[in-house]
Amino acid sequence: MVLEIPPIPFMDDYDLSEKKVLVRVDFNVPIDPKTGVILNDARIKAHARTIKELIDLNAAVVVISHQGRPGGKEFTSLKIHAERLSEILSYNVKFIDDIIGPAARNEIKKLKNAEVLVLENTRLISEEIIEAAPEKQAQTFFVKKLAPLFDAFVLDAFSTAHRSQPSLVGFPMVLPSVAGRVFEAEIKALSKIISREERPKVFVLGGAKVEDSLKVIETLVRNKAADRILTTGLLAEVFLVAKGINIGKENIQFLAEKGLIGLIPRARRLLMMGAPIETPYDVAIEKNGKRVEVPVTKVNGRIMDIGTETIKSYIQLMNDAKIIVLRGPAGVIEKGSFKIGTIKLAEAALRTSAFTIFGGGHFTVVADELDEKLRKKIGHRSLAGGALLLFLAGERLPAIYALAESAKKFIWRR
Numbered sequence: 001m002v003l004e005i006p007p008i009p010f011m012d013d014y015d016l017s018e019k020k021v022l023v024r025v026d027f028n029v030p031i032d033p034k035t036g037v038i039l040n041d042a043r044i045k046a047h048a049r050t051i052k053e054l055i056d057l058n059a060a061v062v063v064i065s066h067q068g069r070p071g072g073k074e075f076t077s078l079k080i081h082a083e084r085l086s087e088i089l090s091y092n093v094k095f096i097d098d099i100i101g102p103a104a105r106n107e108i109k110k111l112k113n114a115e116v117l118v119l120e121n122t123r124l125i126s127e128e129i130i131e132a133a134p135e136k137q138a139q140t141f142f143v144k145k146l147a148p149l150f151d152a153f154v155l156d157a158f159s160t161a162h163r164s165q166p167s168l169v170g171f172p173m174v175l176p177s178v179a180g181r182v183f184e185a186e187i188k189a190l191s192k193i194i195s196r197e198e199r200p201k202v203f204v205l206g207g208a209k210v211e212d213s214l215k216v217i218e219t220l221v222r223n224k225a226a227d228r229i230l231t232t233g234l235l236a237e238v239f240l241v242a243k244g245i246n247i248g249k250e251n252i253q254f255l256a257e258k259g260l261i262g263l264i265p266r267a268r269r270l271l272m273m274g275a276p277i278e279t280p281y282d283v284a285i286e287k288n289g290k291r292v293e294v295p296v297t298k299v300n301g302r303i304m305d306i307g308t309e310t311i312k313s314y315i316q317l318m319n320d321a322k323i324i325v326l327r328g329p330a331g332v333i334e335k336g337s338f339k340i341g342t343i344k345l346a347e348a349a350l351r352t353s354a355f356t357i358f359g360g361g362h363f364t365v366v367a368d369e370l371d372e373k374l375r376k377k378i379g380h381r382s383l384a385g386g387a388l389l390l391f392l393a394g395e396r397l398p399a400i401y402a403l404a405e406s407a408k409k410f411i412w413r414r
């Protein structure tokens, strides 16, 4: 599989000094649902570098991002993100709880050079949830209300580049647009990786975004981009049920509550096609507050992690890999003893001689806990999850193509 990436402009390719610039970042971070506190600010820190560079260019900087999904536990205001950005930059960062209304537009008009303003969560706008072609997104209220107030657009949210939403693909259609520093770093690092044809390529997939992971697996299988796919977490549960294994009524009920039962036929289809998908042999459940391990055929409680036998077998399956990609925790990592599976798989991947990629906002929490020597062996630590995997699977990411089209129109036109 050879993926052609179209040329896109970076911040060095267009003069942004003294301009009014709209910056789309990905401030979507893990948030403690009980306290509302940001649990890991790696993404905010990374985008802060792009924002600092724009301040130094004396640009007036307006920042937009999503956080969580409507209805989800992590769907919150961006006020706390603006405060954290202010701390990281040691700089006054303004915030307004509006996006396209008169209040936000007035603040944007008033914004002076070298000032930074963060707008409210983009997913409060219903148009932002709908995916459509860039030309169509350029016609949304979102883009039409804001674009005339800006001279240029900086797209820094590589981790959301797989979504064809107005804030990502609409603005490039109407404004001179470049990729920000985070986007640039990811594209450059990942382009090197996809040009390496070494096999086996092993993907270790877990986390909460099961439907996205299934789409990624379908793409990996279609493009023959993976030699082994080791599943964990809820994703593994869907595949276990698809194999006809009885994982117990609590877990089936949980899958139903999360709306995941409908994915089982898709998982079954992949298994019937002979996709190289591995599922756990044993799992960990909680009994009287303790970790107890049981075979997958004898589960009598909510699955919280993969078990020791699974860890051992997955480690063996990683041993001869040349490239290993890990995305999403294998269990409920917020609870100490159920972090074991995720940590052991991450450590084992780093002990192999494979080039190892850690992906996803939530996985960075795990990387931070590893021994420093091992941490240094991480080949690429991507802030992206779904976007990273789809990119590695050979999928066209809409935001990359929107930037390329925009450049032809506004930056590289003759």
Ligand code: 3PG
Binding pocket: 026, 028, 068, 069, 159, 160, 163, 209, 361, 384, 385, 386, 387
């Ligand atoms: C991510 O964390 O993968 C990105 O922020 C995209 O989030 P989404 O899957 O809710 O679109």
